[in-house]
Amino acid sequence: MDRKRVPGPELSVAPLVEYPVDHKRWTPYGETRHDAKRQPEDMRPIYLKTGLINQANGSAYIELEKTKLACGVYGPRPIKRTGQGFSGKGVLNCEIKFATFSCAKRRSNMRDPQEKELSLIVTQALTPAVRLELLPKSAIDVYITVLESDGWGSCLSAAITCASAALAHAGIEMLDLVAGCSASYISNVPESSSSSTSGSSSIPPQIYMDADLEEEKYEQGAIVLAYMPSLNEVTHVLQSGKAESTTISQSVEHCVEACNKIYAVMHHALLESINESKNNSL
Amino acid sequence: MPSLISPAERDYILKGVECNIRADGRQRPDYREVILETGVVSQTSGSARVRIAGGTDVLVSVKAEIGPVQVDPETGDGADKGQIICSVECAPSASQQFEGRGADDLNNEITQMMSRILCNNTTSSYTSTAASTTGSSTTASRQSSGPGGINLQKLCIIPGQQCWILYIDALILDYGGNLMDAIFMGTRAAIFDTRIPKTEVQDLGDGQFEFEVLDDAEDTDPVEGREDMPICITLNKIGACHIVDASPLEELCTEARLVVAVNRSGQLCGLQKGQEGGIEPSLLLEMIQFGKTMGQTLIKQLDTKIKAEADADLAKRQRGEPVHKLGFFAQ
């Protein structure tokens, strides 16, 4: 028996929440989004600031209303194990971790397979942008912590945006900043009782940019896109759920536009941090 | 097999792809020959083996077992649905780099991709031996058939209590490039081959139910919604062009890889980019279109073959002849 720890009960269940009778759950069949101020093509306002973590070479903190993430970048530093042999390029390691309190249901503090996959996705999204051939035998470690998650798609896209801002703040040479954004396909028409397996309603679903948690519950599909605006290159795309190809082409275009806007925000935040450090050193 | 490629070979493949000639004589949109056989493992509810000429060998099995329903505590969803749990394993015999823990990352990546495309939720849960089910707290889709097409409500036995759980296990025996396509083709064939026993539910009154599994080998149900299962096409971007069905050397040269999952009616069920390179948006849309058309053609051909095999087997059984499966003895 393990006497050093006092473990909680083996099986614990979240309490059932009873909403008051007049509580109205949001549904997409109405006219507005969950956040009534937004239109379907609007993103949530972004707050991005670098320089949060002093010990890291570079860091950034991003908030998309309720989604909050912090990112720290350490590097370039020497690779610990040279098991893979010499390679002329550096290595980018990303690790994303959800804090245990970040989601509605408590997450375990060990890395689960979903986090490992998200880490791989973030690595794949950032690697085309970083000039790794200038850093042989070095590793760049990017650690992302999700403090509060409001929508899986927005979490992932915020992670990509935040990580590239942190990389820029660390002074690592990159080809371009990577902006990430997400969109969901939600049908405004309530599902008919006879759900035919082949082909859903002929009305194409509405594309909602940057869907939050409540809206994601009704989604038929989602897409997350990471994009480098100056080079006009998509570094990562991930789509799930069923959708027609026209919907996907449309959403890719919308996402590219949104990424351009996010790019401007990232620029602004980085310029501000440079000005601040200039003022501090004077 | 190679995890390194020399610059000369890389250049050779790159220039070849530009001229529409690949190392083994194929053109860019050409697929290698595929050998497919169902019903190869006898203790499962359904199984299939896919072999792509040039080396990739994948064995997919579907086992139907009875278990408790998983109910989402917030929305109460899931009480009337069955479950699908996928898992992928790369055997160390497949390639040198899969020894010991080397295959863990690849297993995880492919499993998550499979779960995303076949199961019902975008943040999928994956049962591993180390941790118990990591519940997906954020989404609960409200449809009876998710992107995988399979009708989960038909898999429920007693709403709120027991349901069928389909375990889809893929075993990669040999690696010759293009794993995702082989796995999905095998999964589709295995699901077509799957037979779920019928159950008889007795109402004992007072909300109590009892059920019994009918043990009749002839009287079984196929899986509902299996025609809508997607398959995937992997497109590899080399240089400025894209190829289909890459060999291991070509995979080492790819800058970016796009996995397009498409179903029978042309809807896209999943899209994921891999590898460490970028794609232009216009090229991206073009690749998606290409993948979609190719996928639909492939589904049609696959279905005709599977149906032909099933019909031949049925005819043999009715004549009283034993049905021999070639399994590994197929060349």
Place this chain on the structure above:
Amino acid sequence: MSRVELLSPEGLRIDGRRPAELRKITSTTAVLSQADGSAYLEHGNTKVLAAVYGPREARHRALVLHDRAIINVEFNVAPFSTGERRRRTKNDKRLLEMASFVKQTFEPVVVTTLYARSQIDIYLQIIQHDGGTLQACINAATMALIDAGIAMTDYVCACTAGWVEREAAIDLNHIEESSDTSEVTVAMLPKSGKITLMQMESRLHVDKLEEVLSLAGEGCKQMHVVMDKTIRDRAEDLAAKMAV
């Protein structure tokens, strides 16, 4: 649970075999494209795939021997191989034990002194499990090693034998294994008759031991005939292709 009759009054076993009869064995080699040598063996309903890589550079420098090759064995059991689906971790104690048995079986037979400072990897994949996995794995590994062209002093043929009710029987299937029978796995070199592995986990009366062992030896000789035929057929096939 009703008592299953393992041996009928006429002397037939549960699947209709005589006590000294082996199950149907089919095998083929060179099934995998990446491995240096591979073999697939079907022993009744037990299906095993063996892949051999080597001799190649050792993975861990620390384990290298200066005058010999090291043999590394890894087992992998598919989750659908047994009646109920069960995932097994890589570090399952039982699998590690079986892997070490296989390693000890082959160490005296493979001429390791020819391949100093290198490593020979044997990967065994169990696709279907119906009793007698260890014997099937050893047989498949032998054929895979021969297919890879690794020097060996002789074939290694393995067979299980046990005492089923009143008689000694060979090649026990899953139902016989799980009931209260004692089972011995014997691996021997057919030319010399030497035994490289003998493993038993249950209880067997010492008076019956000799009969069981001699029956196992007979079974191994029968296995040798089957394996030899497969290898020779394949060699003839290759020779015919090269002659053109």
